[in-house]
Amino acid sequence: SQQGEEDPQALSIQEGENATMNCSYKTSINNLQWYRQNSGRGLVHLILIRSNEREKHSGRLRVTLDTSKKSSSLLITASRAADTASYFCAISAGSSNTGKLIFGQGTTLQVKP
Template identity: 90%
Template sequence: SQQGEEDPQALSIQEGENATMNCSYKTSINNLQWYRQNSGRGLVHLILIRSNEREKHSGRLRVTLDTSKKSSSLLITASRAADTASYFCATAPGRGSQGNLIFGKGTKLSVKP
C-alpha cells in the first residue's frame, strides 16, 4: 500500500540552484520523514516533521507540511554535486500499520557541477 508519492520522479539541476521535491499522502499521519539514498547505499534519515508542525529546518534542508492538503515538500538550498541521490518521503500513519513507516517511490535528484 503506497502512502507517499513523490513528485517529480526525477529532477536535474545545476550546482547552486535550489531543489524542491514534493510528497503527497492519502491518510492521516503522525509524522512524515525524508530520507536520502546514494547509489548502492542504504537510506539515511534526514528530517522528521510531526503532524502538528508546519515547517522544519536542518542545515540547507527545509521541510514543510500541509496536513489539510496531505502534502509535504523538501527544499534543498544551494545544492551541491554531493546532493545527487534519491530522496524518499515516509509516513507514519496516525492509525494502523502498527506504527510502521510507509515509503514512497522516491525522487531522483541529479545536481550537475
C-alpha cells in the same frame, strides 16, 4: 493506499540552484520523514516533521507540511554535486508502537557541477 507519492520522479539541476521535491499522501499521519539514498546504499534519515508542525529546518534543508492538503515538500538550498541521490518521503500512520513507515517511490536528484 497510504503510500506517499513523490513528484517529480526525477530532477536535474545545476550546482548552486535550489531543489524542491513534493510528497502527497492519503491518510492521517503521526509524522512524515525524509530520507536520502545514495546509489546502491542504505537510506539515511534527513528530517522528521510531526503532524502538528508546519515547517522545519536542518542546515540547507527545509521541510513543510500541509496536513489539510496531505502534502509535504523538501527544499534543498544551494545544492551541491554531493546532493546527487534519491530522496524518499515516509509516513508514519496508525499505531506508533510498531514504528512502521510507508515509503514513497522517491525522487532522483542529479546536481550537475
